[in-house]
Amino acid sequence: ETGVTQSPTHLIKTRGQQVTLRCSSQSGHNTVSWYQQALGQGPQFIFQYYREEENGRGNFPPRFSGLQFPNYSSELNVNALELDDSALYLCASTLGGLAGIYSGANVLTFGAGSRLTVL
């Protein structure tokens, strides 16, 4: 399987609810990171996982949590949804850790995102 697949593509929730977003990475991609992209803005780093362990977190509250599974899939969970959580959530993966990305040796591949609307 090639590429990064995210689901659902669109969803609508109400304030206070919980949501789980899913990401299926390319086989062998042991590093995954999640980003929140508000309309008209650049992506904001939420957290990243390397070999199923959290390996860095951005400035997001604990109600944003994640999991990475052995089959190269991952989840982003958001509890107690707020109106400001409305955004495009992007998953990105790469092979062999993040150092290769920053040297240009590896490529960070993004999914098309899950568009969350909180009413």
Add this chain to the structure above:
Amino acid sequence: TQLLEQSPQFLSIQEGENLTVYCNSSSVFSSLQWYRQEPGEGPVLLVTVVTGGEVKKLKRLTFQFGDARKDSSLHITAAQPGDTGLYLCAGTYFLSGSARQLTFGSGTQLTVLP
């Protein structure tokens, strides 16, 4: 918090014109990447620059990393409608230990009119 500022925020030009997009930070980054994002899709990597003063060319696109590794520019020659999209710069910095993260700029929305 590491911040990347991109300018201009919006740019609308005619086909065939040249343009430059800027990415500036008060922080030194170990490397910097440029991405392009089209509606309904995730960002796609265009280039990674690592060395201060480095210049990379990708067909009509020229990328430059500042000598002090705090700024970068993207120059497009003879823009085409297919160049339309959101251009994002992203710098890397260390969180702790070996963990690193990408910090994205706010983006430049480019529209090339036929």
